[in-house]
Amino acid sequence: MQYENTNKEQSNLSDVAQDIQKFKKYIRTEKKGDERPKVVVMGRSNVGKSTFVKAVTGENVRVGKKPGVTLKITEYDMGTYLLVDLPGFGYMEGIEKKAQEKIKDQIIKYVEDNKSTIATSILILDAKALIEIIDRWDQKGEIPIDLEMADFLEELSLNPIFVINKMDKIKNSEWDAHLDRVSEKLGFLPPWRQWLDILVPAILRDNYGIDGIKHRINRHIQAFKKLKSQ
Numbered sequence: 001m002q003y004e005n006t007n008k009e010q011s012n013l014s015d016v017a018q019d020i021q022k023f024k025k026y027i028r029t030e031k032k033g034d035e036r037p038k039v040v041v042m043g044r045s046n047v048g049k050s051t052f053v054k055a056v057t058g059e060n061v062r063v064g065k066k067p068g069v070t071l072k073i074t075e076y077d078m079g080t081y082l083l084v085d086l087p088g089f090g091y092m093e094g095i096e097k098k099a100q101e102k103i104k105d106q107i108i109k110y111v112e113d114n115k116s117t118i119a120t121s122i123l124i125l126d127a128k129a130l131i132e133i134i135d136r137w138d139q140k141g142e143i144p145i146d147l148e149m150a151d152f153l154e155e156l157s158l159n160p161i162f163v164i165n166k167m168d169k170i171k172n173s174e175w176d177a178h179l180d181r182v183s184e185k186l187g188f189l190p191p192w193r194q195w196l197d198i199l200v201p202a203i204l205r206d207n208y209g210i211d212g213i214k215h216r217i218n219r220h221i222q223a224f225k226k227l228k229s230q
């Protein structure tokens with residue numbers, strides 16, 4: 001009898017244990033996605049986006065010479081935030097215009113869908129090519145994709161940081177004048193030094209500018225967390 005009771009008790013206990021397991025599993029499946037703030041990284045193909053991501057994450061991100069290497073959305077766990085590497089956009093050798101448009105739509109959709117969790121956005125621009133591209137498109141009466149993306153990030157109030165990369169291609173003595181032009185093209189009244197929180201000259205290949213960008217990211221993360229906790 002005693003034996004039977006113990007057996008019954010054990011079987012009840014194992015039922016409870018099974019229920020707990022089921023419940024735990026249920027909680028796990030119901031748990032929402034990672035709610036940490038996101039920092040999205042965007043840029044025209046070949047601007048140095050992978051170089052940037054590699055410098056910030058320390059991961060061995062492929063740095064390619066051929067435009068259009070980064071095609072998927074990759075999230076990196078940075079502890080207090082997630083760094084999201086979005087696909088490069090714009091002209092890519094060997095990729096049809098239709099496919100380029102699709103990538104652009106995919107980026108826009110991701111940003112719109114995730115805007116409530118994005119603390120800041122990084123748009124990497126090529127210092128020299130940007131001016132050339134804008135001038136060329138201006139003559140055709142069109143807006144280049146870099147400016148379109150810059151406007152998009154501003155309109156969504158995603159605290160963009162514009163990284164003006166490949167400054168090594170600009171003579172030292174011309175940095176200020178060049179950055180004033182970039183600033184103006186992006187819609188910020190020169191002198192560019194008025195916008196140090198937003199405009200960051202960089203030579204990402206040599207890690208120049210990285211510390212400043214990290215500092216700005218952290219400031220945005222703190223501000224974002226403060227806002228969310230109110």
Ligand SMILES: Nc1nc2c(ncn2[C@@H]2O[C@H](COP(=O)(O)OP(=O)(O)OP(=O)(O)O)[C@@H](O)[C@H]2O)c(=O)[nH]1
Nearest residue numbers: 046047048049050051064068069070088203204205
């Ligand atoms: N001159 C110069 N070249 C750079 C700099 N940063 C990156 N590059 C070079 O630009 C090329 C493209 O760099 P990536 O980091 O692969 O660029 P990406 O934007 O990720 O390119 P996709 O993968 O095509 O989207 C590489 O040859 C880099 O070495 C820089 O500060 N100055």
